[in-house]
Amino acid sequence: MLARRILLRLLQSIPTLAGVAVLTFVLVRVVPGDPVAMMIPPGADDAAVARLYAMYGLDKTISQQFLIWAGQALGGNFGISITTRQAVTGLIFSRLPATLELVTVAAFVAVALGVAMAVIGTRFAGRAGEVVVDGITGFFLAVPDFLWGLAFIVVFGVLLPLLPISGRADPTQASGLSTEFTLIESFVRFRWGITTDVLAHMAMPAVALALPLAAMIARVLKSSLAEQMGQDYALLSRVKGFSRWHVILAEALRNAAIPTVSLTGVQVTFLVGGTVLIEKIFSYPGIGSLAIDAVINRDLPLIQGLILTFAVIFILINLALDLSYAALDPRLRHG
């Protein structure tokens, strides 16, 4: 049942991916700006320039270029990056783990902080505690992740130099790890010195990404908790003598979770989008900073590969979201 559902959703995502592929290919081709022209040294003769265009396949028509590109893309080959001259696929895969780890940590921080604020705000509903929580969420929402990142750099990187402000790990230490999932691998292999180093590098970008999302989660969860606390079952529990904490945490929270889960899922895709900028600010070596450099250098093969990578990530997040509804709401499991 579950396997069929996953398969069906994956099949449904094929046309979406194909659409994204065609769209990015066409868009990237029709824009002005010639990446090869930037590489030509002054005084190069016409034949050499033509050879260079032919080398990148830019002498063919757009439809021919698309067919060649699509054929190779199906086999996992997205061509060669124009600026770094490395294979796009390899380049993306070497950077993707850093972004995935960052997004995961940020999402955990956001959920933990958001739920904590919602629960505290609900527990102290109508009192000073609620006003404080509402004030904090309002502030977290108003300030975008971009500004949080910069503020953290000034405060925790320069004024009180507690945390490193760029990179992913201390470059002077050879890690000796075999994958790019540095955080997970170092933890599993008991190289906890590296784990703490990676976490220290991740702390500021992850929290900067997490704060606005945490505030959004807190708002939505708090309003559904308020609704649940007005239900008869919550009142009954209170009359029976259970504490407010107990009613909120053990009873209302589960029932209030669904709107929050759907919001979090949608927002996690925006978290992935937010990494583009946050990685740039913190010189964090993930696919986000790679994307900005690719756009600025007009590195066409890399841009196409990255947009498709982002599209695949968004589709997978939505799939995970769909499945989690079924886990949370028994009514959706049958039918």
Place this chain on the structure above:
Amino acid sequence: MAERGTLRHAAKNWRVLMGGALLLALVIAAVFAKSLAPYDPLDQDLSAQLAPPDWHFAADAHPLGTDSLGRDVLSRLIYGSRVALTVALVAGILTALVGTALGLAAGFFGGWADTVISRAVDIWSSFPPVLLSIILVALIGTGLWSVVAAIVLIDWTRFCRVVRAETLKQRRLDYVDAAIVAGLTPGRILWREIVPNILPLALVLLTLEMGIAVVIEAILSFVGLSISSDAPSWGGMIAEGREVVHEAPWVLTGAMLVLLATVLGFNILGDGLKAELDPVLR
């Protein structure tokens, strides 16, 4: 009860006042940049590179320090407010017009217009806005007007979604039926009856949108996709300040704080206006 009501009312006014004051400072800085700025924002002084803030009020002092070319940070911040204000006004208002018009059309006429517009909003909103704006500007070329175009292209959905929902709600109210019975044309009903009821909501959204527009411009300048890096803009100063943050943290700090104050100003004003204009909340 009465006392609480008054208190609440005062708190809302306090928000409008505070947000308004922050934005008034922005407008004054932008309009009177020439007389307010102690230096020409482009004047380089290579003998005073990365000079720290100096509060001695001497004739050649730099109150907020200088950047790596010896340009006065305070003067650049003041001139940078012109870019911010231009983007806030032009991009904000254009976004509001496009989004509101489409939202009204979708909500009022329904049918295929609604289907097409709502579908477009759904597709649009599924892309992360920052990524989309960077790709868009890379496609249409850099510069202030590309940035404005990118903001309008990305953010019209914010207005469209809310205005459509509100128009649907208004459409079902009796006064619209009364206007139909009275023989008013659809265009007249829309313009004379529904638009005035949508206006307060659009105004609140516009205030918030202006803050968002300022941030997007700063982000694109930071990435190097907005106006040229010589012209003073807060995003450009942030990018430069990030490079020299260890030697001269004042460049980044100054630009970050004025951007923060502007964003908060628009947000606080927007929240205050929402509370003032919403009869239910009031």
